[in-house]
Amino acid sequence: MTTDQPVAPPAPATATATAEVPAPRAAAEPARRGFLAKAFGVTALLSAAGSGLGLLRDLLLARYFGANQGTDAFLVAWTVPETFAPLLIEDAMAFLMVPAFSLALVLREERPHGPDPVRQLTRSTLPWLLLALCTLSGAVALGAPRLVDLLAPGLADPQLAVTCTRITALTILPFGVAGYLASALRALHSFTAPAVIYVMYNLGILALLLSGHRLLGVRSAAIGVAVGSVLMAGVLLLPFARRLRSGGRRRGLRRGAARRLVLIPLALLPVAAFTLTRQAQVFIERYLGSGLPPGTISHLNYAAKVSQLAMTSAILIVTVTFPVVARAMAAGDFTAARDRVEKDLGQAAALVLLGTAFLMACAPALVALLFQRGAFGPADTSATAAVIRVYSFGLPAQAMIGVMVRPYFCVRPVVRRADTPRAEGDRTTWLDWYPVGAMLLGLAVTVAVGVGATPHFGALGLAAGNAAGITATAALLMRGLMLRGVALRLPRVLGGQARLLAAALAAAALGWPAARAAADPLPAALLGGGTVLLSFAALGALFGAAEVRGPVLGLLARARRPQPAPVPSPAPSTAAEERPHGR
Known part of the structure; x- marks a missing residue:
């Protein structure tokens, strides 16, 4: 299914715009809300399937290989797809x-x-991308020994990590093709095929894990990653070709007279630098964690995977609404972009804080339920649950960064109009590098906290550094958005975030003893999770958080609405029933 937006793009904003909504935009709002709801539903359903398969993948990794030097070696190699998948x-x-x-x-x-x-x-863009991806993939494969030594110098089995790294280096080309095609389809308001890619990715990994774990060991997971990446790109080729053909042939002007788009190579640099610095937190964890006892990197990995489940819904919101923000900013409507970003911040915070409260209350029960079997024992459960709770402090900031960073790069796309002066269109400014600077300062905080806390607290110190660094970056990005023309109404945004945070803290405090009341993992997770959900909904509505209060009041109104009485079908009459009584 393809979801298409049935409305035209917003008109450019003017300097004299008022708070009133223009009539065309007001008329288009219901249609746009319907489009976004439909796109979110399709994306959420398929992404949930992909996340479920990803969770099954992690369960099999834990069951077959546990948390030891072999899984540590594979996870160092998995740094390649973990880096290039976001990139x-x-x-x-x-x-x-x-x-x-x-x-x-x-x-x-x-x-x-x-x-x-x-x-x-x-x-003008795809051929250059393919050439760059092939070159990069070859360079990573050739430099695998040096890369492993840089990432984890204290690794117990570096040769296994080198082998797995060379296998995972093959993912770079299909990852890049998949990302290009998925971005194009989302901009064209087609969300179904891009949402399928992680289903295909995890199916490829699962197929190799199930069939080859005995013969190939942990190498089967690396081969599965490569196979899954090819499936990701393959599933997008036909939808993209179909959407490209749907534009039809256009006539009437010569090529030179058209308002063409010109590639800006320098625009690639700030975006790539930001993504790499954001992913560098994983590099820091792997580097410092390689000097800790075997299994530490695995505990950090499992904790990160579980913690990111709370981020899934927030990521879906950003995925669906990013084309709307980009279209508004391309048309010059910064007011519409600001309104969308503020709404996304509130909705993403509500979902992530609910998930954070659940993790705080139920982490031991959840890890035992998911992973504690086979080679993954009670000690691994305890260590992973402790890391999850520390990681959770940084989840709200991660969600905010996902929402706020997109407008920074909408202003400076990788192409410009051909009629834009070269000096104005091709140069980058310090504002283009502001997200990179914010991320570098966040990394400095991560390193400082990690180096200072790791000798005393081990993996918990690394998790604390991650949370502290990402929170510092989020604060800097929020402050800098107004420099990009998206002037957030900070008192309104921060007030809403504070109400949601208060509700989440109280819900976690109530859910923690509820989860401990049950001995088995499944009842503990259900009891604690139910308590957190009900508490967050009630307290969020009580505190006046619009993102919670609106849905809660809507559900209550629907529950109180009287149901129409069923109309009985007329029974066939008989002569006796038609006679008056007594006759």
């Missing part, structure tokens, strides 16, 4: 290509004749 699929590629394709769509609507800007954009 080439979700973050950098989306930051670059969603605004670029959004601008192409604006140009298509401004001038319906002449060469199609969407096709022209594809011709």
Whole structure:
């Protein structure tokens, strides 16, 4: 199924815009809300399936290989797909290509004749991308020994890590193709095929794990990652080709007279640098964790995977609404972009804080329920649950960064109009590098806390450094958004965040003793999770958090609404029933 937005892009904002909503935008709002709800539903359903398969993948890894030097070696190699998946699929590629394709769509609507800007954009960017991806994949495979030594110098089995790294290096090309095609499809308001990619990815890994874990050991997981990446790209080729053909042939103007798009190579640098510095937190953890007892890196990995489950819904919100923000900013409507970002911040915070409260209350029961079997024992459960609770302090900041960083790169897409002066369109400014600077300062906090706390607290010190660094980055990005033209109403935003945080803290405090009241993991998780959910909903509504109060009041109103009495079907009459009584 393809979800298409049935409304035109917003008109550019003017300096004299008032608080009133223009009539066309007001008329389009219900249709846009319906489109976003439909797109979110499709994306959520398929992403939930992908997350479920990813969880099964982690369960099998824990069951077959446990937490030892073998899994540590594989997880060092998994740094390659962990780095390039955000870089080439979700973050950098989306930051670059969603605004670029959004601008192409604006140009298509401004001038319906002449060469199609969407096709022209594809011709000017895709060949260069394929060349760069092939070169990068080969470089990573050749440099695998040096890379392993840099990432984890204290690793017990470096040769196994080198072998797995060379296998996972093959993922770079299909990751890049998948990210490019997914970004284009989302900008074209097609969300179904991009949401399927992680289903295919995890199916490939699971197939190799199930069939090859006895013969190949942990190498089967590395081969599965490579196979899954190829499936990701393959599932997008046909939908992209179909959407590209749907633009049709356009005539009426010569190619030189059309308002074409020109590639800006320098625009790639701030986006790539931000994504790499954001992923560098994983590098820091692996580097410092390699000097700790065997299994520490595995505990950190399992804890991160469970913690990220709380981020899934927030990521879905950003995925669906990013093309809307990019389209508004391409058209110059910064007011619409600000309103969308503020709404996304509130909705993402509500979902992530609910998940954070659940993890705080039920982490031991959840880890025991998911992982404690086979080679994964009670000691691993205790260590992983403790790391999850520390990680959880940084989850709200991670959600905020996912929402706030997108407008930074919408202003400077990877392409410009051909009629824009070169000096104005091709140079980067310090504002383009502001997210990178914020992330570098956050990394400095991560390193300082990690180096200082790891000798005393081990993996917990690394998790604390992660949470502290990502929170510092979120604060800097929020402050800098107004420099990009998206002037958030900070008292309104921070007030809403504070109400949600208070509700989450209270819900976690109530859910913790409820989870401890049950001895078995499943009842403990259900009892603690139910308590957290009900408490968060009640307290969020009581505190006036709009993101909670609205849905709660809607559910209560629906429950109180009287149901229409069923109308009985008329029974066939008889002669006796038609006679008056007594006759």
